[in-house]
Amino acid sequence: MNEPYPEVAVIGAGSIGCFVGGHLGTHARVRLIGRERVRAVIAAHGMRLTDLEGGSVERAPQELDFVTDIAAASAARLVLVTVKSDDTPEVARALAPVLRKDAVVLSLQNGLRNVAVLREALPAQTVLAGMVPFNVLHRGHGRLHRASAGTLMAERHPALEPYVERFAACGLPMILRDDMREVQWAKLLLNLNNGVNALSDLPLREELALRAYRRCLALLQDEALRALKAAGIRPARLTPLPARWLPSLLRAPDAVFGLLAQRMLAIDPLARSSTWDDLAAGRRTEIEHINGEVVRLAEQHGMRAPANAKLVALVHAAEQGDRRIWSREELWGALRAAASAR
């Protein structure tokens, strides 16, 4: 066999990169590219990939190809980008002199701008948008747990079609769609909870069970939905209810919400948002790529999104060391006051 190695490269092998790459590696020649600290853990422990439904995949260290040099992506036909959004420009620059001209680059990141950043740096390659709907919990020693459900989505393109079967075969079915901008906005509407969750300091399930925190999320979504309407963007339907009905569902009393939102609450009891993970690790968060996008879209259309702006400011304060727990009454009070100030 003289096939080029690797066939698939994962750039930024952290929670999502290792989970997706670890699965895909059971059906493709995958090279994980990331940091030395992650490489050392994988070399010592391999990977154990589990999920909410009880699935478990073990990958021994010798089955995994993990390197730290981006240049090792040079033979890859499919390149999965899984760094945080702030790291995309640097990764795009590093990939430009390295990748094959016929490589397909799939961004599996949250945020709305990663594909444009990658396309600008990689004009010869095919750069496509993807979306990961589930949370992955990092449990240490190479153990990664999918803590919620959902199907991968990606931009429809003939170059991606050969991989769809492979993704499905390794337990990660992927739907190809023509409306990825609407899909990304729909995901962003759900991710508006990330900052609320981080400031609550509670696991997602506990936080979402409390109405005052849900009212915060509903307020953030209201602002986003108004800005989207002004921009003529209709978010895709990723949940049983259309996006425009979610704020009303979120505002329902706890018992009613518990009954109606069972799928939304089907989350591992320990799962938290990635914004919480970032603050806990002392890292910069992706808040500018989530609530910050709502603020900018509103401004572009002569509107304001003051509750989202307030949440961005609170998360930035926490990034800079002002870490405190916001009780549900305090956070709801702060966001409501921001939204009603003239």
Ligand SMILES: NC(=O)c1ccc[n+]([C@@H]2O[C@H](COP(=O)([O-])OP(=O)(O)OC[C@H]3O[C@@H](n4cnc5c(N)ncnc54)[C@H](OP(=O)(O)O)[C@@H]3O)[C@@H](O)[C@H]2O)c1
């Ligand atoms: N985690 C989830 O549950 C989840 C779910 C859906 C979507 N997403 C999205 O998926 C993306 C990735 O999230 P994640 O949670 O997987 O992030 P993560 O765990 O932080 O993984 C990203 C990894 O990439 C590394 N990295 C950054 N720049 C690099 C470079 N130039 N070369 C090699 N490695 C580099 C990071 O190292 P450093 O930390 O040292 O920079 C980190 O180890 C984000 O956009 C996120 O919003 C995450």
